[in-house]
Amino acid sequence: MTAATALPDSAGRAPAPRSRVFRRGPLSWRWHPRTTAVCVALTVLVLVLGVLVMATGTIQLTPSEVLAGLTGRTDDAVARKVVTDIRLPRLLTAVFVGACLGTAGAVFQSISRNALGSPDIIGFTTGSATGAVAQIVLINAGATATAVSAVAGGLITALVVYALSSKGGVTGGFRLVLVGIGVGSMLAAVNTLLLSRAGIEQAMSAEIWLAGSLNARAWEHVWPVAVGFVALLPVILALGRHLDLMEMGDDAARQLGVRVERTRLVLMVAAVSMTALATASAGPVAFVALAAPQLVVRVTRSVRAPLASSAFMGAALVVAADLLTQHLPVNAAIPIGRMTGLLGGAYLLWLLTRSRQV
Amino acid sequence: MTSTLAAQGLTVGYDGRVVSTDLDVEIPTGSFTAIIGPNACGKSTLLRALSRLLAPRAGQVVLDGKAITEYSSREVARRLGLLPQSSTAPDGITVADLVSRGRFPHQSMLRQWSADDERAVLAAMTATGVADLAEHAVDQLSGGQRQRVWLALVLAQETPVLLLDEPTTFLDIAHQIEVLSLCRRLHDTGDYTLVAVLHDLNMAFRYADHVIAMKDGRVVATGAPDDIVTAELIGAVYDIECVCVPDPVTGRPMVVPLDADRPARPTRPALNDAPALTTTRETR
Numbered sequence A: 001m002t003a004a005t006a007l008p009d010s011a012g013r014a015p016a017p018r019s020r021v022f023r024r025g026p027l028s029w030r031w032h033p034r035t036t037a038v039c040v041a042l043t044v045l046v047l048v049l050g051v052l053v054m055a056t057g058t059i060q061l062t063p064s065e066v067l068a069g070l071t072g073r074t075d076d077a078v079a080r081k082v083v084t085d086i087r088l089p090r091l092l093t094a095v096f097v098g099a100c101l102g103t104a105g106a107v108f109q110s111i112s113r114n115a116l117g118s119p120d121i122i123g124f125t126t127g128s129a130t131g132a133v134a135q136i137v138l139i140n141a142g143a144t145a146t147a148v149s150a151v152a153g154g155l156i157t158a159l160v161v162y163a164l165s166s167k168g169g170v171t172g173g174f175r176l177v178l179v180g181i182g183v184g185s186m187l188a189a190v191n192t193l194l195l196s197r198a199g200i201e202q203a204m205s206a207e208i209w210l211a212g213s214l215n216a217r218a219w220e221h222v223w224p225v226a227v228g229f230v231a232l233l234p235v236i237l238a239l240g241r242h243l244d245l246m247e248m249g250d251d252a253a254r255q256l257g258v259r260v261e262r263t264r265l266v267l268m269v270a271a272v273s274m275t276a277l278a279t280a281s282a283g284p285v286a287f288v289a290l291a292a293p294q295l296v297v298r299v300t301r302s303v304r305a306p307l308a309s310s311a312f313m314g315a316a317l318v319v320a321a322d323l324l325t326q327h328l329p330v331n332a333a334i335p336i337g338r339m340t341g342l343l344g345g346a347y348l349l350w351l352l353t354r355s356r357q358v
Numbered sequence B: 001m002t003s004t005l006a007a008q009g010l011t012v013g014y015d016g017r018v019v020s021t022d023l024d025v026e027i028p029t030g031s032f033t034a035i036i037g038p039n040a041c042g043k044s045t046l047l048r049a050l051s052r053l054l055a056p057r058a059g060q061v062v063l064d065g066k067a068i069t070e071y072s073s074r075e076v077a078r079r080l081g082l083l084p085q086s087s088t089a090p091d092g093i094t095v096a097d098l099v100s101r102g103r104f105p106h107q108s109m110l111r112q113w114s115a116d117d118e119r120a121v122l123a124a125m126t127a128t129g130v131a132d133l134a135e136h137a138v139d140q141l142s143g144g145q146r147q148r149v150w151l152a153l154v155l156a157q158e159t160p161v162l163l164l165d166e167p168t169t170f171l172d173i174a175h176q177i178e179v180l181s182l183c184r185r186l187h188d189t190g191d192y193t194l195v196a197v198l199h200d201l202n203m204a205f206r207y208a209d210h211v212i213a214m215k216d217g218r219v220v221a222t223g224a225p226d227d228i229v230t231a232e233l234i235g236a237v238y239d240i241e242c243v244c245v246p247d248p249v250t251g252r253p254m255v256v257p258l259d260a261d262r263p264a265r266p267t268r269p270a271l272n273d274a275p276a277l278t279t280t281r282e283t284r
Helices: A033-055 A063-071 A077-111 A124-139 A143-165 A173-197 A200-210 A219-238 A240-246 A250-255 A260-282 A288-300 A307-327 A336-354 B043-050 B073-079 B095-106 B115-127 B143-156 B173-188 B201-207 B231-238
Strands: A020-024 A027-031 B003-014 B017-028 B032-036 B058-063 B080-083 B161-165 B193-197 B210-215 B218-223 B242-246 B253-257
Touching (some): A124 A143, A173 A200, A219 A260, A307 A336, B003 B043, B003 B193, B017 B043, B032 B173, B032 B201, B073 B095, B143 B173, B173 B201
Parallel strands (some): B032 B210
Antiparallel strands (some): B210 B218
16 A cells, blocks of 8 residues: 555645554554644643743742742742632632633534534523523622522523424534524523613622633632533543544444434533533633634644643633733733633634635 | 344334334345335335334334344444445545544444454455545545445444445446445455445346335335346336336346336337447447
8 A cells, every 4th residue: 555645635734643553452542643742732831821820910929939839838928828829729710711611612513513613602601601690680699609500500501502402312513503602692681681680789790700700719719610620521531432423423423333312412411511610610701612622623633623632722721811811011900701702702703714614 | 034134013204204114124144135216215214223223113123133222332333334325524534534433333442443443444445445545535535435435434344234325326327336336346255234225226236136125115025136126116116107128238127217208119129139239348
């Protein structure tokens, strides 16, 4: 067999790069050097950005002071408090929120076979916001209640979208996107309605929540999203190959032994939970779920966005956005959700103008 | 007649519509069976039921002596492969990567790419003549090449039973012959039981050795093409008037429809005495 020259596909992309094989005894895996390299590079990027985030702010620290604060080997009580109680929770919230959104985006874009099928476009983030805003405006029982309502709002919205878009046990890809956008616009209107009915103080605190923020994140914001991510990621990764097969169509996947509807339901529940937990922690952080998988596809030249890489990319994006919001030459700190919205919106426009399919 | 795959008292349908009631079908082991019949007669529905993609409302599908529902999904996928009517190749995927997905039912979390998988994928690509295209993007290939790649995926599955749902639809005549010749080569090895839904009757009778003719959800006739195909049968199945003549190349039945607007000329050329019959091979 002669080595065939790799031809670009119709989108002008080079075909997916070759994989390597690892075999030992009955064990065997395939891995992609390029994807692995991207994961390593993104991890390094997150670490570097993380140290920068930890070092900057009203109190400037050197990287070694940051490390000393982290390991507790410092006598400077202020530095230790700033590092472990203020900046580390903020950084970890950013990392896990980004990782959750990146993973959830990759799952939904694959299920809907559409870049626009990410949870922030198809209404799940808006649904979480509705839950949170309703809690703030109608009940006002504090931050924990807001987080719980955000999770509940996201899950209920996902349930409604799933029920409306499934037809005879089959959830069509494009149908999911359209129904999701419809439900999302309705919920956005509900959110505005709730705000206009609220008293000025509640409206203010709801608005602040809606902007998405990493300010004043404490450990109580970190734990739910971190535990959720660590618990749900293995479930999603285990079904990654099923996801590959389902992209060929339901019949093709089922004839290969994939239980399509069950797999899809498990993946959707896991991904929606990730989105909802992320939203509960930091408010609606726009466009990360959309952009992270798309960027990963381009960088790794994969057919489908690799799930783990999307998590790393999401984390890198949110941490980078956080760093930007703190260093832009404007007086007020821009909320993280607005910053990702600005950057992501520009990226979405670029994506739409380049796409031949939408 | 032995049978690895059979439908017993099958009632199948979609939503509110019942397509077939109490259907009994046996697929002879080692045969190349063609299912023919007019549009919406239940051919594809039968194939979907046989491949457990569609759960029957009554009756059962028996695979290797056991109800197909008693196997796990992966076990069925190791015994029976289906080429669906339409599948989507993800953007930019290479031929080798797509074909290797056929190995899924043989793999597990810890065994994702064994030496066996590699051998089966290479064998499948070689059998379908796409090995040279292994590193090419699937969306760059011609329709015929692409169909051979999908066939390679099902072959890599290494199932003794292959179900093909309209494998030649949308292909031009050259690619139809290409795909069906490949099916016949597989059939000639004696290792496979092939079932294909085919629309082109003359192709079906030329390549298949067993025919199931369906109409309105019922099986009208089954048997070898030479034994069952007559102008009366085809006329009744498709509601057309036609004549049946021997295929000048293979001697198998060939259907020539009559034109309702222009009555047939009563003088048919006697094919056996016609020395001047030209073939494309001679004129080329």
